[in-house]
Amino acid sequence: MKAKIxxxxxxxxxxxxxxxxxxxxxxxxxxxxxAVHVGKYLEIELADGDKEAARKQLDEACHRFLSxxxxxxxxxxxx
Amino acid sequence: MKAKIxxxxxxxxxxxxxxxxxxxxxxxxxxxxxAVHVGKYLEIELADGDKEAARKQLDEACHRFLSxxxxxxxxxxxx
Numbered sequence: 729m730k731a732k733i734x735x736x737x738x739x740x741x742x743x744x745x746x747x748x749x750x751x752x753x754x755x756x757x758x759x760x761x762x763a764v765h766v767g768k769y770l771e772i773e774l775a776d777g778d779k780e781a782a783r784k785q786l787d788e789a790c791h792r793f794l795s796x797x798x799x800x801x802x803x804x805x806x807x
Numbered sequence: 808m809k810a811k812i813x814x815x816x817x818x819x820x821x822x823x824x825x826x827x828x829x830x831x832x833x834x835x836x837x838x839x840x841x842a843v844h845v846g847k848y849l850e851i852e853l854a855d856g857d858k859e860a861a862r863k864q865l866d867e868a869c870h871r872f873l874s875x876x877x878x879x880x881x882x883x884x885x886x
Binding site for chain 1: 813814815825828831832835837838839840841842843844845846847848849850851852853854856861864865868871872873
């Protein structure tokens, strides 16, 4: 099994890294860029087993220390 | 239009951040974790327009400065 986790700053939170990427893309001649958000991506390879139990475990891990729920959102997918 | 870019270290490249997350998860009592890879996630909001042209532009940007093609792979999706 493989779990994919995406952690992004909440929309209301300042994202200086995203702003920098946006400015750079514009300077490099890319037009039509309205916003850039930069986040983290985690890919976790899991031993095969109960998918729902794994989701529950990882959901807790995401909430407790893989993301900061005050300023970040996360999206968890298990496949 | 929205572009999603995932940049991950190549499998052959040492991923100390991933290793640290793996160790931490194990210490926190999560079992069955075989590997963790940590990468970057970028979400780019684009003005509506030619999807293929946008893909080509962003593909070049990914290759030139959003990733380091020597040690990183990237995956680009436009929706």
